[in-house]
Amino acid sequence: MLANEHRLLILCALIQRPLTVGEIHKFTPNITASALSQHLNQLKIAGILDSEKQGMNVVYQILDERVVALIGAIKEHYCGE
Known part of the structure; x- marks a missing residue:
């Protein structure tokens, strides 16, 4: 499920805070x-x-805390600024 660039970008956006679909779309143009x-x-x-x-x-918000930990660990390498 997490081996998809678009889904990773979605999760990178949502790790900051809950977002609307429109706000998420700014991270996945x-x-x-x-x-x-x-x-x-x-x-x-x-x-x-x-x-x-x-x-x-x-x-939308991240429900699974394991995903929060995982995305936090790879954020500096994948998500960028």
């Missing part, structure tokens, strides 16, 4: 909104992400 939605759904089904509807937006 090279994929379509539809592809982003599919990646988010896959991560949610895998139990890695959780989402909450807030008004017109859906806010």
Whole structure:
């Protein structure tokens, strides 16, 4: 599940704080909104992400603390600034 560049970029964005789909898309500009939605759904089904509807937006956050630790460990090498 984590062996995908786009999903790693999503997780790099979400390690900072919960984000809306629009905010996440700023970190993954090279994929379509539809592809982003599919990646988010896959991560949610895998139990890695959780989402909450807030008004017109859906806010995603990392649910699995092991993923937070893993992304934190590789952040300086993969996520960049």
